[in-house]
Amino acid sequence: MAVVGEKNVLYRREDLVAYECDGFTLCRGEARAVVFPANTEEVAAVVRLLNRENIPFIARGAGTGLSGGATPLGGEVIVSLVKMKKLLQVDFENRIAVVQPGYVNLKLTQSIAGEGYYYAPDPSSQSACTIGGNVAENAGGAHCLKYGVTTNHILGAEVVLPDGKVIRLGEDGIPDLPGYDLLGLLTGSEGTLGIITEITVRILKTPEAKQTILAYFDDVEEGSQAVSDIISAGIVPAALEMMDQTAIEAVESANFPVGHPLDVQALLLIEVDGIAAEVREQAKEIVEVCRRRNVREVKVARDEKEAAAWWANRKTGFGAMGAISPDYLVQDGVIPRSTLPEVLKKIREISQDTGLRIANIFHAGDGNLHPLILFDERKPGEKERALEAGSRCLKVCADVGGSITGEHGVGIEKKEEMRFIFTDEEIEAQLRIRDVFNSKNLLNPDKLFPKPGRCAEVKKEIKERKLAEV
Numbered sequence: 001m002a003v004v005g006e007k008n009v010l011y012r013r014e015d016l017v018a019y020e021c022d023g024f025t026l027c028r029g030e031a032r033a034v035v036f037p038a039n040t041e042e043v044a045a046v047v048r049l050l051n052r053e054n055i056p057f058i059a060r061g062a063g064t065g066l067s068g069g070a071t072p073l074g075g076e077v078i079v080s081l082v083k084m085k086k087l088l089q090v091d092f093e094n095r096i097a098v099v100q101p102g103y104v105n106l107k108l109t110q111s112i113a114g115e116g117y118y119y120a121p122d123p124s125s126q127s128a129c130t131i132g133g134n135v136a137e138n139a140g141g142a143h144c145l146k147y148g149v150t151t152n153h154i155l156g157a158e159v160v161l162p163d164g165k166v167i168r169l170g171e172d173g174i175p176d177l178p179g180y181d182l183l184g185l186l187t188g189s190e191g192t193l194g195i196i197t198e199i200t201v202r203i204l205k206t207p208e209a210k211q212t213i214l215a216y217f218d219d220v221e222e223g224s225q226a227v228s229d230i231i232s233a234g235i236v237p238a239a240l241e242m243m244d245q246t247a248i249e250a251v252e253s254a255n256f257p258v259g260h261p262l263d264v265q266a267l268l269l270i271e272v273d274g275i276a277a278e279v280r281e282q283a284k285e286i287v288e289v290c291r292r293r294n295v296r297e298v299k300v301a302r303d304e305k306e307a308a309a310w311w312a313n314r315k316t317g318f319g320a321m322g323a324i325s326p327d328y329l330v331q332d333g334v335i336p337r338s339t340l341p342e343v344l345k346k347i348r349e350i351s352q353d354t355g356l357r358i359a360n361i362f363h364a365g366d367g368n369l370h371p372l373i374l375f376d377e378r379k380p381g382e383k384e385r386a387l388e389a390g391s392r393c394l395k396v397c398a399d400v401g402g403s404i405t406g407e408h409g410v411g412i413e414k415k416e417e418m419r420f421i422f423t424d425e426e427i428e429a430q431l432r433i434r435d436v437f438n439s440k441n442l443l444n445p446d447k448l449f450p451k452p453g454r455c456a457e458v459k460k461e462i463k464e465r466k467l468a469e470v
């Protein structure tokens, strides 16, 4: 309180309830307090105090994370960045913007659209999530297929280290700095290396033209093949999204229905952008590719209003699950695109084995799957079966040469699944790097990495641990 003032600290039990978890609601813990610093100096002063007193702490943006990264495990102080929400500078000449970490993602594009610019990374949560949280998670989004994920758009950052020292990383646009790429290391480190207090991002010129195409398939495999065919044709769409039948049922039952037929097996939502003539050609070619793959219907949006309606329907897809199921668990795996039909088949088998419906909404172009496991927490055993199904989906992704997360991070949820893709030695090397920055392991402790131990023993423990945690 001495640092930020009494009105910027929450410590009563009833006030802390809202901070028990992030968007991964299956795991909850109680924080010791929440503090709301107003600037870098206050963050540094709070961190120095916590470090001196050996009190663990966690940075938190909007709390939309889906893997428990901002969730307390018990007794941590949450350093909330939501009051640091200013757009500090826009430099159109050098195409950069400087923001505080609590600045909401979508606001940046809204602020610069009038000048013909935008910020490319567009997580579906962009109307709520913060750019600080995006950097910590290396967030992706529908339009990251062509433009890259957050790390490709971050040019510099100011960071408060876990001992309270302040450093700057990157050099705001100067390419190829000598020394280690610490900015790259920080991006995606899930709040375990430092608290980001200022970010310099790249902004892009709004493309001259874009077209949005919607294609309905009676066969998931044909839809999956169309995805590969589009990329093989040399087209890199700005976005290439897929939804399966269960997902279509959900989005059509929720707040933004657009009249998708409910009996198709899959739909593709594709956007191409660039120079007008090229965009027209690419849209035509995509329509042809879909026809060759026996599409039931394929159409190009008549105008921006229709395209926006299709996108709103897609972007609210996770929340739409609430319309068809009391609870759902979002998974996030990555696979080589060519394995899509095989992986979707295996996910259907997991659904049959566990008796739980699984919807699929995903960034098909870059092979980033989001199986959504539907369950009812009130029914005994369903939550545990959902967690088991989630872990099995990630194993399938790892087994075909993919990864256990594309954009939602590891957090608490997938710590043990890190062993699906890393050896003990590889995990140990990463832990040594964490220790250089976070030597007392006070910043976001017990996240991201599994406990040390032999693989076989720990794998045996996974199920028990998960059941105990929830």
Ligand SMILES: Cc1cc2nc3c(=O)[nH]c(=O)nc-3n(C[C@H](O)[C@H](O)[C@H](O)COP(=O)(O)OP(=O)(O)OC[C@H]3O[C@@H](n4cnc5c(N)ncnc54)[C@H](O)[C@@H]3O)c2cc1C
Residues within 6 Å of the ligand: 022, 023, 058, 059, 060, 061, 062, 063, 064, 065, 066, 068, 069, 070, 081, 101, 122, 123, 124, 125, 128, 129, 130, 131, 132, 133, 134, 135, 136, 137, 138, 139, 140, 141, 142, 190, 191, 192, 194, 195, 196, 197, 318, 319, 407, 408, 444
């Ligand atoms: C409906 C829905 C849709 C989503 N869609 C997408 C999507 O398309 N793509 C995608 O990538 N993600 C998506 N997400 C996940 C989530 O929105 C992202 O991970 C986002 O980047 C989290 O931002 P946040 O501000 O909410 O961070 P939080 O949830 O508050 O924190 C996330 C992690 O970042 C750390 N952190 C936060 N701020 C800082 C900081 N300033 N310095 C250091 N560490 C920090 C926290 O400690 C935590 O580990 C979605 C979530 C929801 C609920």
